[in-house]
Amino acid sequence: MKIYGRITSFNVQKVLWFLDELGVSYEHIELGGRFGGLDTEEFSKLNPMKKVPLLVDGDNVIWESHTILRYLSASYGDSKWYSNNAYERSVYERWMDWSHIIFQPAFMGTFWGYYRVSANRRDMVEVNHELRKCMECLNTLNEVLSESRYLAGPSITLGDICVGSIIYRLTSQGLSIDLPLSVSQWYESLKSRKGYKRWIMSDFSELEGREDF
């Protein structure tokens, strides 16, 4: 299978981390950002949104990072990563959706408002507004994680992959953020995973002050 997308893309990183967790082999092709290539006719046919990540697995073409994660877990994951029971799946999939709809936009507000603009163009009122939203998310996570080792129970799930992917970049962009205790302990356990270290904790400094993709 082939996974397309630049390593500095946070949505691409999630998929690369999960591929490592699954232990399946794949070819990675850098695309988007400084690599370009998203506007070609060939790529548009594969993904009309002209975005990465994109997964091509034989004849199957999949875009949208969380849809890719769901596809991979259903196709290649054992019971640790995929449950045949619809309710059990909903227990971790709700965190994937919450992450994409609530937490990630707040994080992106800080990242695009703070890290990806030059210092003299930062609107710190807006950045702090987004930061407060992030803190609300972190406090919610803390309540859950003070009762449970991972977001959906005693073992890691796709919920932790999606939400956990945000924490490194959120806390590594130069803003002062104190993680609540249980979030911090959970974050430490994610950081000990090979795929998290390799992909999520990779260098993203080329994006500093870069206002286009």
Ligand SMILES: N[C@@H](CCC(=O)N[C@@H](CS)C(=O)NCC(=O)O)C(=O)O
């Ligand atoms: N909701 C989509 C977002 C896709 C997206 O916006 N990807 C960005 C990178 S994070 C992109 O392709 N930007 C253009 C570029 O990198 O050139 C997903 O999760 O896959």
